[in-house]
Amino acid sequence: MSDLTAFMGGRLFDGHDWHDNAAILVEFGHVCAILPRSEIPENAEKIDLGDGLIVPGFIDLQVNGGGGVLFNNQTDLAGIRTICEAHAQFGTTALMPTLITDTAAVNVAAIAAGNAAVQARVPGFLGLHLEGPHLALARKGTHDPALIRPMDESDLARTVEAARTLPNLICTVAAETVTPDQIATLVEAGAVVSIGHSDASAEVAGAAFDAGASMVTHLFNAMSQMGNREPGVVGASLANDRVFAGLIADGIHVHPTSIEIAHRAKSGAAGRLFLVTDAMSQTGTDLTEMTLNGRKITRADGALRLADGTLAGADLDMIDAVTFMNRKIGVPLEEVLRMASLYPAEALGIEETYGHLRPGALASFVHLSGDMDVQSTWISGERVWQK
Numbered sequence: 001m002s003d004l005t006a007f008m009g010g011r012l013f014d015g016h017d018w019h020d021n022a023a024i025l026v027e028f029g030h031v032c033a034i035l036p037r038s039e040i041p042e043n044a045e046k047i048d049l050g051d052g053l054i055v056p057g058f059i060d061l062q063v064n065g066g067g068g069v070l071f072n073n074q075t076d077l078a079g080i081r082t083i084c085e086a087h088a089q090f091g092t093t094a095l096m097p098t099l100i101t102d103t104a105a106v107n108v109a110a111i112a113a114g115n116a117a118v119q120a121r122v123p124g125f126l127g128l129h130l131e132g133p134h135l136a137l138a139r140k141g142t143h144d145p146a147l148i149r150p151m152d153e154s155d156l157a158r159t160v161e162a163a164r165t166l167p168n169l170i171c172t173v174a175a176e177t178v179t180p181d182q183i184a185t186l187v188e189a190g191a192v193v194s195i196g197h198s199d200a201s202a203e204v205a206g207a208a209f210d211a212g213a214s215m216v217t218h219l220f221n222a223m224s225q226m227g228n229r230e231p232g233v234v235g236a237s238l239a240n241d242r243v244f245a246g247l248i249a250d251g252i253h254v255h256p257t258s259i260e261i262a263h264r265a266k267s268g269a270a271g272r273l274f275l276v277t278d279a280m281s282q283t284g285t286d287l288t289e290m291t292l293n294g295r296k297i298t299r300a301d302g303a304l305r306l307a308d309g310t311l312a313g314a315d316l317d318m319i320d321a322v323t324f325m326n327r328k329i330g331v332p333l334e335e336v337l338r339m340a341s342l343y344p345a346e347a348l349g350i351e352e353t354y355g356h357l358r359p360g361a362l363a364s365f366v367h368l369s370g371d372m373d374v375q376s377t378w379i380s381g382e383r384v385w386q387k
Helices: 077-088 104-120 153-165 180-189 202-211 232-239 256-266 318-327 333-340 342-348
Strands: 004-008 011-013 018-020 022-027 030-036 045-048 053-056 058-063 092-100 128-131 169-173 192-195 244-248 273-276 289-292 295-300 303-305 365-368 374-379 382-386
Touching: 011 022, 058 077, 058 128, 058 273, 058 318, 058 342, 077 092, 077 104, 077 382, 092 104, 092 374, 104 128, 104 153, 128 153, 153 169, 153 180, 180 192, 180 202, 192 202, 202 232, 232 256, 244 256, 244 342, 256 273, 273 318, 273 333, 273 342, 318 333, 333 342
Parallel strands: 004 045, 011 053, 058 092, 092 128, 128 169, 169 192, 244 273
Antiparallel strands: 004 022, 011 018, 022 030, 053 365, 289 295, 295 303, 365 374, 374 382
């Protein structure tokens, strides 16, 4: 068999531009060219995926679980593998298993599991997202208030070490509970610091951004809102062109008008709006109940909620987020696809090899039907899921 493989489909989106009658030429798991079908080398194996679209694989930076596994409840290599496999059927080719606020011991186990996933080369594993425990009680959301606490020296040292050993690490912290010096230390170690579950003023949030925080976690949710005299975390993040913002686009977490406003504010900025699922263990299953820190979460009417009605993650996958943004919000398809691939890659600083299909990128892509149904998912040129 040749080392070269040419993948063909109806239309190809490379993350920047559309191509017709073209093929992706892949060698050793990376894209080496996009070229007309008539110029495919004779020694290349040809794989014709048929009609539809070939688009960059989706990148999800906030994934609490999938396939029946909640990462908090199974912080091991098998749990990470199950989560990655569950999301592949929805077009996700790279994701960050996300640990919701928990004990220090669970945090240690999660980091160990992440390092094990690196060694095992788990397809789709991109790194870890530690969401808490250093958050604001006033904006706790579904996070257990008994487990929320300030960041001490041991927390900082452990997280710094994780940032140095993992391929990528996101730390969600509240701007008012973690100091600018701590943020700067984390960023210097290689972590991406995201502000979330924060009731901070715009001034305090701005100081966190100045210290190196470059992202906000699920924009609008669990953060101080924009008012006429106090812009809050929402206003500070929308006004800062360097700050990326994750968005749960399900029509439940954020009103469509607010989504439109945020998208306009971030269009043309260096820091863009990108899509996340905030998915729990239900993804890829028919589960209707799950537990987090001993509390029951119920799945109904497209949402996940605690007994008191608090939203607890999202009943969402990436292809549904893409179609919602395109069909309900009216964002052009190519821009929505960037929100699901290129922009999260840029938020992590890994856009050289992720988030697009231009030469040098990993050959991770999704084949979609004309109706936007996932037909197959490919990671580094290898098929990981087929309908």
